[in-house]
Amino acid sequence: MFLLSRTIVLCSLVAATALSCISAVPQTANTRNVILVMSDGVRWQEVFRGADETLLTPKNYWDSRPVETLKKDFLASTPEARRAQLFPFLWGTVATRGRLYGDLDEGSDAHVTNPYNFSYPGYSETLTGHADVNINSNDNKPNPNITVFEWLNQQPSLHGKAAAFGAWEVFTGIFNAARCGFPVNVSYDPLVLTPSTSAIDLLNDQKANAPRVWPDEAFDAPIFSTALEYLKLKQPRVMFLSLGETDDWAHGGNYGEYLLSAHRVDADLAKLWSTLQSLPQYRDNTTLIFLTDHGRGSSAESWKNHGQKIPESKNIFIGLLGPGVQPAGLEKNTAPVTQSQVAATIAKLLGFDWNAREPLAGKPLDLGR
Ligand SMILES: [Zn+2]
DSSP states (O other): OHHHHHHHHHHHSTTOOHHHHHHBOOOOTTOOEEEEEEETTOOHHHHHHOOOTTTOSGGGTTSSOOOHHHHHHHOOSSHHHHHHHHOHHIIIIIHHHSEEEOOGGGTOOEEOOSSSOSHHHHHHHHHHSSOOTTOOSOOOOOOSSOOHHHHHHHSTTTTTOEEEEESBTTHHHHTTHHHHOSOEEETTOOOOOSSOOHHHHHHHHHHHHSOOSBTTBOOHHHHHHHHHHHHHHHOOSEEEEEEOHHHHHHHTTOHHHHHHHHHHHHHHHHHHHHHHHHSTTTTTSEEEEEEOSOOOOOSTTGGGOOBTTBGGGGBOOEEEESTTSOOOEEOOSOOOEEGGGHHHHHHHHTTBOHHHHOTTSOOOOOOOO
8 A cells, every 4th residue: 555655646746757657666664764874995804803913913003003902992802792892883783773794704795796896896886786897996087877876866756865975085976976966075175055054164174174194085084074964954865975094094004093993983873873863854764874895805914905906805794774674683694795786775775776777786685674
């Protein structure tokens, strides 16, 4: 009954196109909003095993800074306790009330399908639902492919309700900001709102005046806070947020700071989730998806890097939490899942069929609802 009436309503909307009617599928268990959060280059090993004692040395911190405090904070005696120290929200909430894929130790394989294992191809695969072999560099070029965000923003019921925030400047290319029709705020760029708010003005000042350790990527903190402020102000129904420090510190060989930035991302997820549950627009009707664009190497040296020459860096994790997700906890001994399934999963949660628009896209994850 619900499905039928919803379809009729959709097709009766003056602005609804024939394509919208064809594309409408049952909205999943009252998910009205989807928030997609990605943290760049986080290894499945830390997510499921916690901090690696062999990598947590002064040389792998700030080239001599002591690591005693980090050891106390992140090196409990068992993998289960270590991972909960590093990612308390992921293990305390997502893994108990949602689903978590990618623990290879437990027979759950999550991987990218693009052959490159680096960022632009991974974000594009996530957002379009398919690998594109021609996307083979991290150059900031406009993505010729349409993302599921761009398509959802074209749907009458979601028009003007998409937004994207990224620490990395290349998201203007990945989303094709010149074409996509919704705000894509990146890196050190100010978020320009009319009228603005004192909080946004302050965040813009901090981005403009902070040290630029990485010329193409701002620190995570102002990016997260800008996204959270925008969410409270504009209440988007489909929002993207990517944080980048995890990848940058790892490339720099700074395992200590890599752990700390991953721990901050987990705290960001907790703050985001509690904010969502405090707002009537989002409470009990918002699904959160959390994953990474690629993994990293598994050895004492290759953990710093990723790419085609490090085949195991194709392995990722995917976590989901919300009314569209039947709780299953940690996936064990399940069929492999892929990054290319995320785009269609987002659409399905909101009642749309991305596979009808993009036949190359992976099918939605089976979330039991
Ligand atoms: Zn990288």
